[in-house]
Amino acid sequence: MAQAAAKHGENHAHGHDHGHHDPQEMKILGFWFFLISDVILFSVLFATFIVLRDNTAGGPILSELIKMPGVIAETFILLTSSFTSGLAVLAMNQGKVKQLISWLAVTAVLGASFIALEVYEFIELIHEGFSFTTSAASGAFFTLVGTHGLHVSLGLIWMIGLMLQLKKRGITDVTRGKINVISLYWHFLDVVWIFLLSIVYLLGVM
Amino acid sequence: MLEGLKEFASEFFVTGDPLIYGAMVAIGITMITIVAVLTYFKKWGWLWRNWLTTVDHKKIGIMYIIASIIMLFRGGVDALMMRLQLAMPNNEFLNPEHYNQVFTTHGTIMILFMAMPFMFGLFNVIVPLQIGARDVAFPFLNALSFWLFFLGAMLFNLSFVIGGSPDAGWLSYPPLSELSHSPGVGQNFYIWGIQISGIGSLATGINFLVTIIKMRAPGMRWMKMPMFTWSVFSTCIIILFAFPILTVTLALLFLDRFAGAHFFTLDLGGNPMMYINLIWMWGHPEVYIVVLPAFGVFSEIVSTFSRKKLFGYKSMVFAMLIISFLSFFTWAHHFFTMGSGADVNAFFAVTTMLIAIPTGVKIFNWLFTMYRGRIRMATPMMWTLAFIPCFIVGGMTGVLLSVAPADFQFHNSYFLIAHFHQVLIGGVVFGYFAGLYYWWPKMFGFQLEEKLGKWAFWTWNIGFYVCFMPQYAVGLMGMTRRLSTYGWDTGWWELNFVSTIGAFLMGVGFLFQVAQIADGIRKYKSLKASADPWDGRTLEWSIPSPAPEYNFAITPRGDDIDEWWEEKERRAKGIYPPEQPLEPIHMPKNSGIPFIMSVFWFIAGFGFVFGWLWMAILGLAGVGICMIARSFSYDTDYYIPVDEIKRTEASLRGSV
Ligand code: HEM
Ligand SMILES: [Cu+2]
Numbered sequence: 138m139a140q141a142a143a144k145h146g147e148n149h150a151h152g153h154d155h156g157h158h159d160p161q162e163m164k165i166l167g168f169w170f171f172l173i174s175d176v177i178l179f180s181v182l183f184a185t186f187i188v189l190r191d192n193t194a195g196g197p198i199l200s201e202l203i204k205m206p207g208v209i210a211e212t213f214i215l216l217t218s219s220f221t222s223g224l225a226v227l228a229m230n231q232g233k234v235k236q237l238i239s240w241l242a243v244t245a246v247l248g249a250s251f252i253a254l255e256v257y258e259f260i261e262l263i264h265e266g267f268s269f270t271t272s273a274a275s276g277a278f279f280t281l282v283g284t285h286g287l288h289v290s291l292g293l294i295w296m297i298g299l300m301l302q303l304k305k306r307g308i309t310d311v312t313r314g315k316i317n318v319i320s321l322y323w324h325f326l327d328v329v330w331i332f333l334l335s336i337v338y339l340l341g342v343m
Numbered sequence: 344m345l346e347g348l349k350e351f352a353s354e355f356f357v358t359g360d361p362l363i364y365g366a367m368v369a370i371g372i373t374m375i376t377i378v379a380v381l382t383y384f385k386k387w388g389w390l391w392r393n394w395l396t397t398v399d400h401k402k403i404g405i406m407y408i409i410a411s412i413i414m415l416f417r418g419g420v421d422a423l424m425m426r427l428q429l430a431m432p433n434n435e436f437l438n439p440e441h442y443n444q445v446f447t448t449h450g451t452i453m454i455l456f457m458a459m460p461f462m463f464g465l466f467n468v469i470v471p472l473q474i475g476a477r478d479v480a481f482p483f484l485n486a487l488s489f490w491l492f493f494l495g496a497m498l499f500n501l502s503f504v505i506g507g508s509p510d511a512g513w514l515s516y517p518p519l520s521e522l523s524h525s526p527g528v529g530q531n532f533y534i535w536g537i538q539i540s541g542i543g544s545l546a547t548g549i550n551f552l553v554t555i556i557k558m559r560a561p562g563m564r565w566m567k568m569p570m571f572t573w574s575v576f577s578t579c580i581i582i583l584f585a586f587p588i589l590t591v592t593l594a595l596l597f598l599d600r601f602a603g604a605h606f607f608t609l610d611l612g613g614n615p616m617m618y619i620n621l622i623w624m625w626g627h628p629e630v631y632i633v634v635l636p637a638f639g640v641f642s643e644i645v646s647t648f649s650r651k652k653l654f655g656y657k658s659m660v661f662a663m664l665i666i667s668f669l670s671f672f673t674w675a676h677h678f679f680t681m682g683s684g685a686d687v688n689a690f691f692a693v694t695t696m697l698i699a700i701p702t703g704v705k706i707f708n709w710l711f712t713m714y715r716g717r718i719r720m721a722t723p724m725m726w727t728l729a730f731i732p733c734f735i736v737g738g739m740t741g742v743l744l745s746v747a748p749a750d751f752q753f754h755n756s757y758f759l760i761a762h763f764h765q766v767l768i769g770g771v772v773f774g775y776f777a778g779l780y781y782w783w784p785k786m787f788g789f790q791l792e793e794k795l796g797k798w799a800f801w802t803w804n805i806g807f808y809v810c811f812m813p814q815y816a817v818g819l820m821g822m823t824r825r826l827s828t829y830g831w832d833t834g835w836w837e838l839n840f841v842s843t844i845g846a847f848l849m850g851v852g853f854l855f856q857v858a859q860i861a862d863g864i865r866k867y868k869s870l871k872a873s874a875d876p877w878d879g880r881t882l883e884w885s886i887p888s889p890a891p892e893y894n895f896a897i898t899p900r901g902d903d904i905d906e907w908w909e910e911k912e913r914r915a916k917g918i919y920p921p922e923q924p925l926e927p928i929h930m931p932k933n934s935g936i937p938f939i940m941s942v943f944w945f946i947a948g949f950g951f952v953f954g955w956l957w958m959a960i961l962g963l964a965g966v967g968i969c970m971i972a973r974s975f976s977y978d979t980d981y982y983i984p985v986d987e988i989k990r991t992e993a994s995l996r997g998s999v
Contacts, residue, residue, distance in 0.1 A: 163480050163557050170549040170583060177587035185595065185606065185617065192612025194605075269604060273612030276604035280595070294967075298974050311977065 161314035168318050172325050175288075179329055182281040183336060190341075192273040197266050199278055200341040204261070208338050211254050212330065215289075218247035219327040222320045229316055234307050237316070238300050244323065245296050248289055255286050278337065285333060288326055295319060357507050360441065362424075367504050396933040398482035399892055403489045404467030405786060408779065410493055411461040414452050415853070417500065421449035423850055426810075430843040432831045442827035443510035444529070448503070450513030455537055456496040458633040458767070461775045463492070463547055465636060466575050468786055469778075470551060472883035472890060473569045475560025475899040480553035482931040483979070484546050490941035491543030498948050499536025502529055506952065509533035512825065514622050515596065517607035517615045522600045528952050534597045535948035539941075541589055548582030551575055560882070563901025566660070569881045570646075570653060570904075573660050574639025577667040581628045581635075584671065589625040592618065601954065616681070623674035631670040634766070635663060637774025638705060641727045644781055645709045646905075647879050648724035649716025655708040656904060662701035669698050679750040688747040695745035702738060706731060721877070722796040726777035729804050733769030737762060740815065755825075758818030761811045768807060776856075784872030788889040792870070795859035803852030810845025813838035874996070880905035887995035893928045893983055896992050925989065927982040934979070940969035 190199070225240035259279070262268070269279045299315055306312055357363050381387050394402065424445055428437045437445060471479055479485050502508045509529035511519040520530050555576045559568065568576075596618065598604040605613040646653040653659065675683055675691040683691075709731065718724065740762040744753050753759055784790050817838040822829065829835055863870060875884040882899055883890070885907045903909045910920075947962025949955075 158480075158557050163553050166557065167481060167549055167553045170552055174545055174549070174583055174587045177584055178591055181588055181591040181621065185591075185621075188617055189606070189612065189614060192614065194610070194612040196611075269602060271611070273605040273608075273614065276598065276606060280598065280604070295974075298971055302975065306977070315974075 161310060161317075164314055165317060165321070168321060172321070175325070179281075179284070179332075182277075182284055183332065186277040186281045186337065189273040189277040193275070194272040196271045196275065199267065199274060202262055202265050202267055203338055203342055204258070205338070205342060207254060207258050208334065211251055211258075212334055214247050214251045214254070215327055215330050218244045218251070219324055221247065222323045226316060226320050229308055229313060232308060234303060237308070238303055241296055241300050241303075241316075245293055245300075248293050248296070252286060252290055252293070255282070259283075282333060282337065285326065285329055288329075292319065292322055292326065295322075355505060357504055363504060370504065391935070392933065395938045396486075396935045398478075398486045398931045398933055398937075400467045400471055400479050400482065400485060401786065401890060401892075403485055404464045404469075406489060407460045407464030407467060407492070410496065411457050411459075411464060414457040414460070414496065418449050418452040418457055419850060419853060421445045421452070423846055425449065426843040426846040428827065429829075429839050431840065432829055432833070432836050434828060437827065439827040440510065443825070444508035446825055447509050447512055447515075447533075448499075451499065451509070451533065451537070452496075453767070454513065454629065454633070455540065456492075456499065458771050458775070459540075459544060460492055460496075461779075462578075462633055462636050463488070463544070465571075465640070465775065465778050465782070466547070466551055469782055469883060470554060470572055470575050471558070472785070472886070472894060473572050473881050474555065474558060474563060475882050475895060475901050476554065476558040477894050477928065478558075478931065479550050480557060481550050483934055483937065483973070484550055486934065487937035487940065488543035488547040488550065490937045491546075491944060492540040494941045494945040495536050495538070495540030495543065495948070498539065498945055498952075499532055501949075502532035502536075506532065514626055516622075517596065517599070517613075517618050518609050520596060521608055523608070530600065531597070531952040531954075534593045534600075535951055538590065538593050538597075539944050539948050541586055541593075544582060545586040545590070548579040548586065552579045552583065555579075560899050560901035563906075566657065567901055567904050567906075570642035570656070570659060571636070571639035571881075574635045574637075574642070574663060577663045578632050578635045581632050581667045581670060585625045585628040585632065588621060589629075592621040592625065597951070601951065619678055619681070620674070623677045624671070627674040627677065628667075628670040630766075631666055634770045634774070635666065637730075637771050637778075638663065640774050640778035640781065641709060641730060642705075643881065644723045644727045644777055645712045647781075647877055648719045648721060648727075649713045650719075650878070651712055651716040652905060653708070654711035654714075655704070658704055659708055662704045665701045666698060669694060669701075673698065676745055676747075676750070679747045680754045685747075692745050692747045696742055699738060699742055706735065721780075722791075722793055722800060723777045723781035723877075725797070725800050726773045726780065729800070730769055730773045730777070733765060733773070733807070737765030737769055741766065753818065755823055756818040757814045757822045757824060760824050761814035761818060764811050764814075768811075781877070782883075784876045784888045785883055786889060787867070788872055789863060789867040789870040790872045790876060791859055791863045792866075795855055795862060799852045799855035799859060801852075802848050802855060806845045806848025806850075806852055808845070809848060810842050813842045813845075817842075875907075880908040882907055885910065887992075891991050891995060893930060893988065896925060896928075896988050897923045925985045927984050928988060929980060929982055931980050932978070934973075936969050936973050940966055943969060 193199075221240050222244045225237050225244060228236035228240055267275050267278075269276055296319060299312070299319060302315070303312055356367075381390060394406065397403065424437060425442065428434050428442060467479070467485070471477070506528040509515065509520075509525070509532060511525055511530060511533075515530060515533055518524050520533075555568070555572060595604070595606045599606050599608055599613070605611040607613050607615045607618040609615070642653055642659060672694040673691055675687060676695045679688050679691070709727075740758070744750055744759060744762060780791065780796065817835050820833075820835060820838075822833070822835050822839075829839075872888045874887050876888070877884070882901065885899060886895060900906070913919075943962045943965030945962070947959050947966065950958030950960070950962055
């Protein structure tokens with residue numbers, strides 16, 4: 138089969154054939170649907186947490202163990218990282234690759250510090266006798282917060298991959314699409330965190 | 344050393360049952376034969392290039408359907424074994440433990456590994472053709488979905504010979520499915536088999552939503568979309584909202600079993616009822632996921648074989664959207680008897696009954712479409728006609744079940760078994776059969792001969808009523824489901840015996856279908872199908888059978904619901920569309936990553952099943968590497984040049 142070599146991907150040849158659909162636009166729409174499914178996923182975890190949070194089976198109670206300063210620091214770091222990911226997109230729209238990569242790097246460092254703080258918080262809780270297997274309530278807490286943390290961690294790996302691609306290929310239609318998608322993802326994780334903060338932590342200590 | 348090995352093998356492989364030894368030998372022989380045949384005919388390269396790495400939606404659809412029919416066979420053998428066991432009182436063919444495994448695998452396989460892939464197969468083959476598209480929105484993801492489904496299904500089936508099958512029912516209620524009551528690996532196979540294929544299903548849902556929203560032919564506005572495409576759209580919305588619930592539910596169950604959590608356990612604050620709510624929040628919509636596309640198929644067929652426009656197109660669309668919405672508000676009707684209280688039960692009883700209204704609208708529309716139509720009795724139409732009475736009876740018994748107080752009598756009896764098989768077989772299976780017969784020529788380029796098809800039709804249908812009508816009666820007489828044996832004094836045996844005969848008749852029907860297909864393949868040259876063998880109405884019939892890899896040489900327009908029918912009328916009047924120049928066609932390249940990545944998922948799943956963390960981590964690392972490899976590959980598409988299109992079109996159309 139004669140496969141005509143396509144000078145594709147790099148500079149997408151628009152208007153090449155009729156009825157051709159903009160792939161970047163479709164990717165973003167697909168990603169929105171993925172986010173909807175992720176919202177459902179988190180909703181189920183939230184529901185589980187709410188149902189089970191008082192089932193401590195006589196073990197330690199989360200609200201008595203929460204250390205708010207750490208949580209506030211996490212919140213602050215994550216919100217800032219969302220802001221810097223926004224700056225990255227701005228830099229991209231101005232065509233500045235170097236700036237774009239730097240802002241992504243800042244975002245990634247902030248994300249990593251968030252994860253580090255979270256891990257520290259988990260270790261503290263486990264020391265206090267509130268571990269994953271202690272009770273239904275503890276399992277629900279670690280699963281819900283941990284799932285968010287896992288999302289952030291995967292986002293970090295992905296972001297590093299994208300920085301490498303940007304270095305190699307610069308800003309093209311394809312890389313632009315990828316950056317748009319990851320910044321959407323990053324903002325989404327921020328929103329989920331706000332819910333975590335209010336439902337798990339603030340309602341917990343009040 | 345040898346002792347250790349022996350001990351390991353006796354835990355690893357399932358032993359002690361002649362049926363299982365038989366299966367092991369059969370699996371071994373089949374594998375060796377496949378490998379030998381592929382090697383002898385030097386077909387490995389062909390298999391890899393044409394099938395394992397393909398991203399062509401039509402081929403993926405065909406693979407889905409083949410896998411699904413194999414699973415129908417496996418689930419069917421399970422069904423026959425159960426019916427054999429129940430044919431006579433005090434039977435000792437299957438012991439209770441084995442019986443539990445058989446009904447669990449039967450239910451799981453039929454719904455998740457037979458109905459779902461059959462449906463996805465039809466989506467894949469038809470939707471892009473109906474909307475005038477060259478492909479689905481994300482061809483790579485589409486291939487990945489297929490392989491995830493396939494390897495998930497294989498993982499599930501492996502439990503039969505390795506480790507042991509799950510036996511806590513197709514929805515695995517805790518505490519039965521918890522470590523405390525199912526310490527073996529069977530439940531782990533259940534969790535990971537479904538989990539892996541479930542990710543694929545969710546991805547397919549997203550893929551087809553974007554495809555339908557973004558890739559319709561110019562002129563095809565929402566209310567001009569063919570009915571099957573509408574049914575796929577509403578199904579995918581349900582998938583998008585329902586499947587994440589399943590993913591989380593199974594993940595939580597796994598955390599309980601594997602990591603010692605207490606979500607659904609009986610101790611340390613766990614709440615089994617939480618699981619039952621969650622699983623039915625997925626499970627009930629799931630039933631509509633599998634039945635809505637069948638409704639879409641019937642709509643296409645009724646209109647084609649009555650040579651009339653579908654009656655009440657708009658009301659059909661709204662009925663479907665209303666069903667997909669309501670399906671999320673009925674889940675508690677599966678446990679009216681479990682103490683939710685009268686208010687909750689009343690709410691769910693009412694929402695359940697409401698679904699009968701849009702469903703009734705659809706049935707009347709099909710009947711009105713046929714009214715005064717010029718009806719042709721080809722096999723697709725026969726399956727459609729058989730569906731209608733079957734579904735009406737099944738729907739009415741469903742309304743009976745939805746009366747909460749009455750359900751205290753029907754709950755978990757054979758009355759329920761008869762009801763849901765009536766809607767699942769009469770609605771879903773008949774619907775997909777109808778679709779398979781209808782689109783067969785478009786998929787394979789030849790027609791199946793009708794004679795054997797009619798034999799299959801009649802044995803299936805007669806068998807169906809002989810099998811399930813007695814079950815309503817025996818259910819009212821007090822026979823409960825998941826019962827492996829009963830005594831002479833119950834007075835149930837005559838009805839059960841008749842029911843078993845019916846089940847075997849359906850088995851004969853299946854054999855007729857296999858024979859029909861085999862016969863068709865043998866004679867396929869003489870059975871060559873034209874582009875439009877049924878005098879169809881929608882765009883898929885405007886291109887050659889089988890469709891070329893790029894589907895449409897020239898992007899069609901979709902200004903009318905029955906665009907191709909209108910086009911034929913215009914042509915009959917001598918009005919031809921203006922000539923359009925061919926242009927190079929943009930296509931996605933094949934890729935081995937979906938297959939390889941799914942194999943890694945399989946490895947990870949297998950590791951989790953046996954609690955071998957090293958293997959699970961190895962598998963997950965492989966998955967990660969595949970994802971990164973994909974993210975870094977930029978050279979993923981190519982263009983088919985104009986002369987190649989010309990050549991293909993000429994050879995397919997005979998120089999038209
Ligand atoms: C082809 C003819 C079929 C026969 C003769 C048959 C027979 C049976 C029997 C005997 C049971 C077990 C009843 C019990 O002891 O509890 C059963 C359960 C079930 N069947 Fe079928 N079946 C057939 C097809 C199907 C199909 C096509 C589907 C779905 C698409 C299906 C879905 C189920 C489910 C979900 C269960 C419940 C399993 C459980 O209790 O966990 N069956 N069937
Ligand atoms: Cu239901």
